[in-house]
Amino acid sequence: MTQHLDLRDGGTLDYHDAFYAADDADAFFARLRAETPWRQEQSRFGPFPRLTAWYADPGLTYSYSGVTHHGSAWTDTLARIRRDIETAAGTPFNSLLLNLYRDGHDSIGYHADDERELGVNPVIASISLGAVRQFNLKHKKSREKLTFDLAHGSLLLMGGTCQHHWIHGVPKTKTAVGERINLTFRNVGERPA
Numbered sequence: 001m002t003q004h005l006d007l008r009d010g011g012t013l014d015y016h017d018a019f020y021a022a023d024d025a026d027a028f029f030a031r032l033r034a035e036t037p038w039r040q041e042q043s044r045f046g047p048f049p050r051l052t053a054w055y056a057d058p059g060l061t062y063s064y065s066g067v068t069h070h071g072s073a074w075t076d077t078l079a080r081i082r083r084d085i086e087t088a089a090g091t092p093f094n095s096l097l098l099n100l101y102r103d104g105h106d107s108i109g110y111h112a113d114d115e116r117e118l119g120v121n122p123v124i125a126s127i128s129l130g131a132v133r134q135f136n137l138k139h140k141k142s143r144e145k146l147t148f149d150l151a152h153g154s155l156l157l158m159g160g161t162c163q164h165h166w167i168h169g170v171p172k173t174k175t176a177v178g179e180r181i182n183l184t185f186r187n188v189g190e191r192p193a
């Protein structure tokens with residue numbers, strides 16, 4: 001099932017709940033869980049409540065929540081996923097942030113992917129593997145809220161003005177949940193002077 005939503009003020013969402021079939025999604029989860037160099041990043045507020053990793057084409061650096069990342073080189077698994085997503089989204093991606101949510105205590109707070117090096121109306125492509133977690137979007141002014149349960153093997157594309165007018169996050173949950181891996185593909189341009 002794929003779902004297209006036009007959001008208030010020009011944002012778009014495209015959600016493919018079974019972008020990958022369960023056996024492919026299972027294999028990707030197992031490989032990425034094992035082969036990713038997961039790191040515990042710190043921001044000025046303390047440790048991130050999740051583990052992260054960053055991959056990118058050579059020469060790119062990316063600042064995220066006050067942390068400057070130097071990307072690792074693409075693995076075969078990640079290169080394959082990137083190709084699939086570029087085809088689905090019709091746009092190239094040169095960098096990838098991975099998040100590992102170890103259990104319901106892990107989360108990402110409301111934010112927009114609006115760093116200047118992502119450009120004006122970035123397309124952000126997000127793959128979910130493993131435990132189903134809630135993904136919330138909130139309009140900055142009207143506070144309108146949307147919630148998705150992001151399925152194992154799903155793809156969510158955020159486009160248009162989504163990052164200007166909406167913030168998004170994955171809240172903590174008291175429900176017992178297993179591990180979830182999220183892959184967020186972005187296209188990082190030159191950092192404006």
Ligand SMILES: O=C(O)CCC(=O)C(=O)O
Pocket residue numbers: 097099108113126135150168169170182184
């Ligand atoms: O885990 C998710 O679904 C969202 C991750 C995210 O928003 C980010 O890394 O910027």
Ligand SMILES: [Mn+2]
Pocket residue numbers: 111112113168
């Ligand atoms: Mn984000």
